[in-house]
Amino acid sequence: MKTSQGFCLVEGGQVVDGTGSPPLADGAVLIEDGRIAYVGPRAQLPPVSPQTQRIDARGGTILPGLVEAHFHPTYFNVAALEDLDIKYPVEYVTLLAAANAKLALECGYTAARSGGSLFNIDVWLKKAIEEDLVPGPRLAASGREICGVGGLMDWNPDFRRIGMEGLVLLVNGADEARAAVRKLVKDGIEWVKTYPTGDAAAPDANDHHTLCMTAEEMNAVVQTAHNHGLKVTGHCRATEGIKNALLAGYDTLEHGTFMDRETMDLLLERNVPVVPALFFELASIKHGPEFDMPQSVIDGHQETLEGGAKSARWILEEGGRLGMGGDYGFAWNPHGDYAKELSFFVNYVGFSSLDTIKCATKTGAEILGREHEIGTLAPGKLADVLVVDGDVVSNIALLEDRANLLAVLQGGVLKAGRLAQSGVQSKPEPGVTS
Numbered sequence: 001m002k003t004s005q006g007f008c009l010v011e012g013g014q015v016v017d018g019t020g021s022p023p024l025a026d027g028a029v030l031i032e033d034g035r036i037a038y039v040g041p042r043a044q045l046p047p048v049s050p051q052t053q054r055i056d057a058r059g060g061t062i063l064p065g066l067v068e069a070h071f072h073p074t075y076f077n078v079a080a081l082e083d084l085d086i087k088y089p090v091e092y093v094t095l096l097a098a099a100n101a102k103l104a105l106e107c108g109y110t111a112a113r114s115g116g117s118l119f120n121i122d123v124w125l126k127k128a129i130e131e132d133l134v135p136g137p138r139l140a141a142s143g144r145e146i147c148g149v150g151g152l153m154d155w156n157p158d159f160r161r162i163g164m165e166g167l168v169l170l171v172n173g174a175d176e177a178r179a180a181v182r183k184l185v186k187d188g189i190e191w192v193k194t195y196p197t198g199d200a201a202a203p204d205a206n207d208h209h210t211l212c213m214t215a216e217e218m219n220a221v222v223q224t225a226h227n228h229g230l231k232v233t234g235h236c237r238a239t240e241g242i243k244n245a246l247l248a249g250y251d252t253l254e255h256g257t258f259m260d261r262e263t264m265d266l267l268l269e270r271n272v273p274v275v276p277a278l279f280f281e282l283a284s285i286k287h288g289p290e291f292d293m294p295q296s297v298i299d300g301h302q303e304t305l306e307g308g309a310k311s312a313r314w315i316l317e318e319g320g321r322l323g324m325g326g327d328y329g330f331a332w333n334p335h336g337d338y339a340k341e342l343s344f345f346v347n348y349v350g351f352s353s354l355d356t357i358k359c360a361t362k363t364g365a366e367i368l369g370r371e372h373e374i375g376t377l378a379p380g381k382l383a384d385v386l387v388v389d390g391d392v393v394s395n396i397a398l399l400e401d402r403a404n405l406l407a408v409l410q411g412g413v414l415k416a417g418r419l420a421q422s423g424v425q426s427k428p429e430p431g432v433t434s
């Protein structure tokens, strides 16, 4: 991905650096050749050359670009689970995924970790973004997901005579689990996404207290993935599934819904980050009836919402790590709404704005394994910077509306926001590859 050249000064607003520290009033961020050269009070800024480009934060907030830690680029706002694998051919889903990536960047998300993708579209989407063919967040790719036969993601009954090749690899036993990971190794993915447990969406055979993979299958996945330098995550709702994942050596947990003391201790021991992806539950409860969602599913989402909120608060209290991301890409929880996750964590779960922003920036970068490059505003890091018109700390919901974003910078290049539309920052010089 190209970075900007020369100097650019972002000034005239409070700086929230992503570490959870209190905001710095009247701060400044100086960017040199796509990287942050200075962060601090504007009054202590070293002299800058007259050629320096300037971005006026207009009394608003300067913060790190946001990280979507559970991004499904190929989910195209589907109204039914079955749509995910058979509605469109891979060619069209690829185009939809590129559109979703562009939208995420426009919403201030400069990086994202895929939570699973049809085929390995996200692997190639990442390449296209890195080569500046299409705009989007810096991606970590997952490709196809792994689930036990008969589990949550194995929803096509045999009479349909279609498999799930595009979306998931279905496994029976440790050998098939190993084989599935080896296939993904060749695809070029970075994160192996698995389904240790079911979900409220499937109340009959795979509800959120049901296991969808055995401990042996999960151990085989982790051993094979780690051998090849890949990381492993999983859809973990049931307490037993969370425990199996932590004992197997999972690198992150998705959801971590129903925790007990034992799973909490296992989680803290290895400091495993959890991505609750919880606003989805509230959106399902609110809008499910419009989409003919059965009452049993809605009741399950209510239980998930309460259990998930309790666990998220508990993890934060115990000093654990949480990433922000959220299964956006369903009709009732569409792409573009990503920042609703943040407002929800402040207004419903009870996190502070600063803790929530830290989860959505610093911890997100740690989940991607790129904390040395992105995630906080610090000298030497890539200038992935968001400039928001207004005080995000007192009103985090400002992030929900793209119209409030003045600038979205990626490697110092102005990619989106009101200033990009009005061309206030003069076009960057031809960049260099970072």
Ligand SMILES: [Zn+2]
Residues within 6 Å of the ligand: 070, 072, 115, 116, 327
């Ligand atoms: Zn997901």
